[in-house]
Amino acid sequence: MASRPFFAARLEDRFSRLVGRTLERRGWEESIISYTGYGTSEQLRILARVVLRPSDDLGIVQAASALIYRRGWRNFINASKVSPRVTVVIDDVRIPIEADRNGYVDVRVRNPGLTPGWHNVTLEGEGGASAVAPVQVIADDVDFGIVSDIDDTIISTWLPRPLIAAWNSFVLTEQARQAVPGMARLYQKLLAEHPGAPIIFVSTGAWNTYPMIQRFIARHGIPNGAMLFTDWGPTNTGWFRSGQDHKRRCLHELARDLPGIRWVLVGDDGQHDPELYAEFASLRPEHVRARAIRQLTPGEHALAHGLPMEVPAHEAEWAPDMAPEVRAPDGDGLGDKLRELLTPQD
Known part of the structure; x- marks a missing residue:
């Protein structure tokens, strides 16, 4: 039928x-x-x-x-x-x-x-x-790549509070948007150490924001790469698309399209990145080299969730068959911790 x-x-x-x-x-x-x-x-x-x-x-x-x-x-x-x-x-x-x-x-x-x-x-x-x-x-012998979230990972958007998100998306001028410190340096260094490696941006944002994000990353020295956004509105099965399902699907598509790459998954702890990355790392451990989570400040957590949240104090956690996870408040901190994990494997 x-x-x-x-x-x-x-x-x-x-x-x-x-x-x-x-x-x-x-x-x-x-x-x-x-x-x-x-x-x-x-x-x-x-x-x-x-x-x-x-x-x-x-x-x-x-x-x-x-x-x-x-x-x-x-x-x-x-x-x-x-x-x-x-x-x-x-x-x-x-x-x-x-x-x-x-x-x-x-x-x-x-x-x-x-x-x-x-x-x-x-x-x-x-x-x-x-x-x-x-x-x-991407060459067949490339085995390193970066998957990066956008909101509150490379750009401070104060999502998902609806009013603030609407202000940032529809009213705020592009030059007023702020980059997360150290993320451009982190990505530049990782890609310089792995010539030909890709960086793929995965976001729950709307495709309409693509031109702005492209200009933003160019202006702030963030390496260029494919971007996988989503489309807001009704789908063939319901009223709205699921942002978590979109990211989950993107990760599995990348594993299928680029099977030889082990990814460094970079996100933030303001939404669902830690859980999604841990799920993917447990299901496809051969495709994940490390997980890097940018820690939001208590003020950013308050704007994102309405209540301040305690920033986790641990530096890394992992299961026996899962890629390790590191956390830090900015790109420089993440870079220091990733260096300790990635150098012995290269």
Whole structure:
């Protein structure tokens, strides 16, 4: 018996199609937003989204130097194009695909011969739009990688308190956002010690914030890498997506796509990272080298949970068959403790 999508998802699809037709009559045009992907010698993971945007972008785009003064809500001015067709172009290879009901492209295609390193893949829409998506091809002999959370791990966002999150996402200018001290140095050093290794950012944040996060990490010297966000709103099975399930699924997908890599999992103790990372390390110990948890201050915990929480005093904990865990309040502290764990294994 065929199953139907959740009724809220069906309503959203109808509304999106109605809005799309209306906007196209008003002159809005197809646009492709490309995201950073990753791959191996065998396959590439291509990420993008097809949306409708006003032809002049409502006058939002000013000089490039003014981008850091954009308020967060400007990242949300677009409308998804429902199930559009897109062609992935890699050299002389053309691969037709169909995006999902919200215009998202998340496909794995055969690598036609791209060598290890960074490459550009072209995406062409049926409405004439095109975009270039960067893809990092990871060599088969690379066995080290970093998985990093974003909120309160590399950027102080004071999540998940709804009012503060909304203020940070929709009102606060980009240049006012603060980086967590030492995280850029930590990632730079780890990747310098392991040439060709990837860093993958996994977040429960919305894909709409991707351009802002990209500019943020570039501005603060954080290494570039693929980002795996989620889409807010109804799904085929319910009203909202589960952030924990999204992160859990991303970790298992990375283990499947990059089976030779043992990851350093970096997160914070403000939400569910310690539990999720411990679960993954217990289920797939061969894919985890270490777990690094940034400790929020009592003030950050109070903003995140409404009550101050005691910061754990232990420095490391592990089970017999589980990768060790270290905790520190910033990137420099985590780096010192990780160095003791990683050096003997390299």
